[in-house]
Amino acid sequence: MWQVYLSGEIHTDWRDQIISGADQRGLPVTFSSAVTDHEASDAAGDSLGKEASPFWRDHKSAKVNAIRTKTLIEQCDLAIIRFGDKYKQWNAAFDAGYCAALGTPYITLHDADIVHPLKEVDGSAMAWAQTPEQVVELLVYLTLQQ
Amino acid sequence: MWQVYLSGEIHTDWRDQIISGADQRGLPVTFSSAVTDHEASDAAGDSLGKEASPFWRDHKSAKVNAIRTKTLIEQCDLAIIRFGDKYKQWNAAFDAGYCAALGTPYITLHDADIVHPLKEVDGSAMAWAQTPEQVVELLVYLTLQQ
Amino acid sequence: MWQVYLSGEIHTDWRDQIISGADQRGLPVTFSSAVTDHEASDAAGDSLGKEASPFWRDHKSAKVNAIRTKTLIEQCDLAIIRFGDKYKQWNAAFDAGYCAALGTPYITLHDADIVHPLKEVDGSAMAWAQTPEQVVELLVYLTLQQ
């Protein structure tokens, strides 16, 4: 059973496409992810008390989220890291660096038009995919039972 | 002697400000960095042969650069990671994630208007500074000889 | 399934509140702890022979207890570290430092009036909670199945 962590963009259904593709092919893979509900994620620390400063509200929530994300990244065998066409997405690049330092393999998933700004992230990746279908094909190959 | 790695934005003189500030204060600090000449950096792999595909040219150069950057990051005691107001700067966020996984402390240096998209990067940082002068003040404190 | 280690104060029922709260919410969490029976813990080494010196009695028992606590801390994904309003509780702070060095995330649980003396312990924590209910809320969030 392979543990695959899905990191990055939360505005399209790429996670669902990969999960349902793996399911249809019957792959021995389980998936994990950060909490992908944007509002819930921003509010992750609110239950510990309200903050007057936006910086500290973000800080508290980011650290609560990091409990989850670091644990799941450290448990995974492989990460898929998705960059979309909007927003800064520094957290996705952060996860890629985190994987690289741990020696955990990761595959990037992004369009060709952002190849140049992603060159360091792609340089440490094990593969670059452009579609969720390609990711599923790779998972089929990687988990092949002989 | 502290080894400090300076990561990120290459279009303003923040590195020079920190280095000359530390020099004026006589701090026991040495600084290192990626090659910060943008064209030289993009061409880092060209001496190994030209590539027809932009992706592979970037890939070769990124891996040559990574020999230098990973070595220097792994040797440093502290990283300063700078985010400017332009470009994607995914390599800076990648370096932050790399430091976080190694347990190497880092300080972010950026303006207040990008606090929200940087919340995960700041959440794992040891401090957030807004000016190079603040970074120099922290270095004065951190390297205090009693 | 998350492994959560509960460290610190043994004079109130905070462990029970967290465990039953997690149970009521059906969370995929298992809990572990030091032996929390104070007398049994102080006597952990007595079966190996009585000691004339109080120091060596404490020493023997502390090392027997450490077999259990270090093993469980190294296996956990997350620690909750509780400081009450009495006693020195140096063992709780010791566990926090142990987690910090391992890179294991921990959440502190204490009242607001001891924020200042706990600043180093809180500084390396991922979150500070004031009630067991808040801890349960965090566990609900952290273990969310999407």
Add this chain to the structure above:
Amino acid sequence: MWQVYLSGEIHTDWRDQIISGADQRGLPVTFSSAVTDHEASDAAGDSLGKEASPFWRDHKSAKVNAIRTKTLIEQCDLAIIRFGDKYKQWNAAFDAGYCAALGTPYITLHDADIVHPLKEVDGSAMAWAQTPEQVVELLVYLTLQQ
């Protein structure tokens, strides 16, 4: 040359006694420490901007101090961890736990009347000393050139 980190209580001159004792004996030892000026330490993060909340002021300062203390602890060959007769001193116990997890040997320095609450901290220590002179004697022995 041995690197020795001096952790804990800052209200008596135990650090000076150890340092001058080692100096008089000509030992091949260098010493390091947190910033021991209490007010400066509490204000370590103030140069990054004032905080309205005491918790966040402490938090910022604690993280700045941790850049220094974690770096120096990770570089040391041996730590001396001092507990006095006042205050909570949770940071000293935290440092002991940090050393224990790293496998860095440490010696505790405290009076006999707090042996029982320190039993876990002493249980992972390599020695318990009651006076700075005893620590100096141990350093003489440990650094003996044959």
Add this chain to the structure above:
Amino acid sequence: MWQVYLSGEIHTDWRDQIISGADQRGLPVTFSSAVTDHEASDAAGDSLGKEASPFWRDHKSAKVNAIRTKTLIEQCDLAIIRFGDKYKQWNAAFDAGYCAALGTPYITLHDADIVHPLKEVDGSAMAWAQTPEQVVELLVYLTLQQ
């Protein structure tokens, strides 16, 4: 249950002999391997897009294969590394070096006539076998339930 990784030569049925031998003896062993279909392995990266340059086609496929092989090697308790009488088989020697650096024990499987060129690889091995039957005998011994 022991995890055994089978590395190296893919032109004879040595893997099958070991697997069926272990099966007949009822050993508590599971086996893993790279994808051993030569053409599929060379084409491992083709689903990500065709490459004009043979070097980059090989490179892409090698990295996709490495996701699988490094993961399985890091999970195994023991590797069997087979050298045949043809081809360069540098990947087998690479796997041996990888195991050596991880501290993962490995057994080499090769004929006597290549002892000299394999001396560094054998020097870090835990045993040298000449037949699959010998490997099965070792597995019987190693997994003995007393």
Add this chain to the structure above:
Amino acid sequence: MWQVYLSGEIHTDWRDQIISGADQRGLPVTFSSAVTDHEASDAAGDSLGKEASPFWRDHKSAKVNAIRTKTLIEQCDLAIIRFGDKYKQWNAAFDAGYCAALGTPYITLHDADIVHPLKEVDGSAMAWAQTPEQVVELLVYLTLQQ
């Protein structure tokens, strides 16, 4: 479930006493061990071919045995290391050093008359027991479900 490795002397039934004691108390413990049949152990490498030199016969068998022992030691949570009153038993002391370097806790089991020559081995142990019954008592305590 705790994994306990039983190392050392093979001429008395101390292993059986501990295993049956744990069984009678219903402890959540599994035990592992080197192959304890002396002749089989000395012959562990013989299936790979006979050796003319006693040194190399021993060497081959020792390395085959090490595949098993290092794997089981690295998997265990706790080791019990037994020294009897005969023979050199350097392998038991070797296992103790191996555990110490890994940070794996171990308990020594030996009579009082060899305390002095075992002082370094006992110095890194978490406890010293004199009878198998004492070891069982410790296991009862360590695995207590609260």
Add this chain to the structure above:
Amino acid sequence: MWQVYLSGEIHTDWRDQIISGADQRGLPVTFSSAVTDHEASDAAGDSLGKEASPFWRDHKSAKVNAIRTKTLIEQCDLAIIRFGDKYKQWNAAFDAGYCAALGTPYITLHDADIVHPLKEVDGSAMAWAQTPEQVVELLVYLTLQQ
């Protein structure tokens, strides 16, 4: 100062070319290597006593050589791994695997006609060079003082 380990083929003067090239450019680099005198290397263990069996003579020498090579590889910042057009050169591929597992960057140096059998070795490399001059150019770039 960068430490560069030169691994592989010993029949041409590629090491001298790199060392003298670095010297002429005044690079802050020191080089290390296995003992490259073929006969001396094969005889590395002979001073410990002659062996009747060629396997054990090779084995003894290989292990003596490994003391040197593993130490130097673990100390280096970068390895250059050379494959020539003759011999099996499994030790070079072994060193590449060793570096890969340690996370130590390496550059391969070989002709284009062996790209395919070296694809796994190149796949984990940071760069592929075809001439010693290219390696020197990379070292100039990597060690650039800004």
Add this chain to the structure above:
Amino acid sequence: MWQVYLSGEIHTDWRDQIISGADQRGLPVTFSSAVTDHEASDAAGDSLGKEASPFWRDHKSAKVNAIRTKTLIEQCDLAIIRFGDKYKQWNAAFDAGYCAALGTPYITLHDADIVHPLKEVDGSAMAWAQTPEQVVELLVYLTLQQ
């Protein structure tokens, strides 16, 4: 410069022979060792207060000695571990196991008549020498400047 740790027997002048041999050959080697004065070593903890129980006196001294020995072993590149013809010498075997787990190479130095009881210790060694002269010859070879 190589750091070599000399472990084991303290009743003959083997250390002096190796050190003076290396000195005469001008080798780039520095040597370290436990405190080899038997009485001083047994009394290493006495300055911390007298103990009524022989076990605890030994325990205190063993732990003080371990501060020195573990630090020096962890710093060394190579250990020489000597077994004489008298005494239990469990500390030497302990040091061998400690080195093995760290991946630090060691060479054993002992006569042929104790090959069998040392087979596990020799099995993890990189070489077995019978005389100090042989050790010096190995050091000459290992530190060869080309």
